[in-house]
Amino acid sequence: MSQEQGFFQSLSRSIAQYQDEMVASIVETGIMLGASLIAALLVGLPMGTWMYLSRKNGPSPSGGIYAVLNAYVNIVRSVPFLLFVVALIPFTRWLVGTSFGTAAASVPLAFVAVALYARWVEQTLLDVPRRVVDLAHVLGASTFGMVTRFLYPEARSGLVLSLTTVTISLISYSTIMGVVGGGGVGDFAMRYGYQTYETEIMYTAIVIMVVAVMLIQATGTFISRRLDKRIR
């Protein structure tokens, strides 16, 4: 029996053995990502938009507002994530009633998602030509109208691409969620691969994550291209 055959046999045996746990871990990752992405859209998008509007030379400058939002984004992104998760435990416990499990793990991840996406949104809106803001004024749009009818439509492919990037970063962040019992594919790989030396299972989990990232990126790029009418 060749070495290769032996590897595949033991791989399929391990997969069969751990199939249920693997599926469960994928679902856990899905929940954590889903919750954080909803937060990114509901909070990060308006927050980034507000940063764009309030920054110096923005459409409605306000140094105070910008300073506060900018501080949030910078602080959340600069504290090492593991430390951030631990530091947030009291808040998490207050919010979801426990500091352990998938729901609790989603809380710090959501904070990061909001900060990452807010920064991306701000930068993406800065790429919209200034004349679009002029046009919104000329046509008598309110600030809300300017954002929803002028800026978002013109920036939409960039907004999709940056959400894609945020999603992919979150997959990476989510792998350490084992520390608060969040589970997920990353935790699964650590438990079986690192702690019980089932190397095949660890590599399987890694392959799953790589494939997931590739699929997410391909989907994001595809949607963003479809939305972009600036190029023929």
Place this chain on the structure above:
Amino acid sequence: MIALQGVSKVYPARREGHTVCALDEITLSVQAQEVFGIVGQSGSGKSTLLRLINHLEAPTEGTVEVAGVDLAQLSLRARRAQRRRIGMIFQDFNLLANKTVFDNIALVLSLEGRRRRSQRDRVMEVLDYVNMADRAHQHPIQLSGGEQQRVAIARALVTDPAVLLCDEPTSALDPQHTDDVVEILSQVRRDLGTTIMLVSHELELVKTLCDRAAILEAGQLAGITEVSAPEARETYASYSERARTYLGPKEEQA
């Protein structure tokens, strides 16, 4: 229709350094239905002057009135409504790239709160006026510069504005497309009686379209002149015809 009284505009320093006095004590008035030109070298303050009229820029000093209304005195909401009575077209057309021709124009009506159903006829009407009705469902990138500018004119006209502001409307266009735009602007003044303010450094364009013109020099009004009617302007049906006539009438057989 438009009255500027002692208007100055000082821009704050972009970085460290001196503030820019873009306009210095300008007083002028434009009659209803007049086509008024503003000429001057690049940087002389033409665009700034135009942008003061719909209050894209606030004057540092002086007052600007359009149809007796000073936009600076209005509430934000009233100012927005008033701005829609003032159409504007730009050198770079400024259509939204991700919207179709139709949606670029319908957008203006949505901002006025018009219902989707009643928008359609009006949008097609103005598109028809600029001969772009058959391109309604294309995106700006699929149009030539001249066609984009025609759509931009349609967008400016859709609210039936009393005043149309044009900032270098043909400067990005080749001569043939310039003719198209000139033709439409003449048609606008003839059919709609819109008061037009036209900024350009191209004297030929101003001579063709305008009744009077102000000459700006480094932010100062160097004079206002009556524009004498140009000699009958030759119009050409096509670029090749124009090229043939201009370059020389003798033709070799192809």
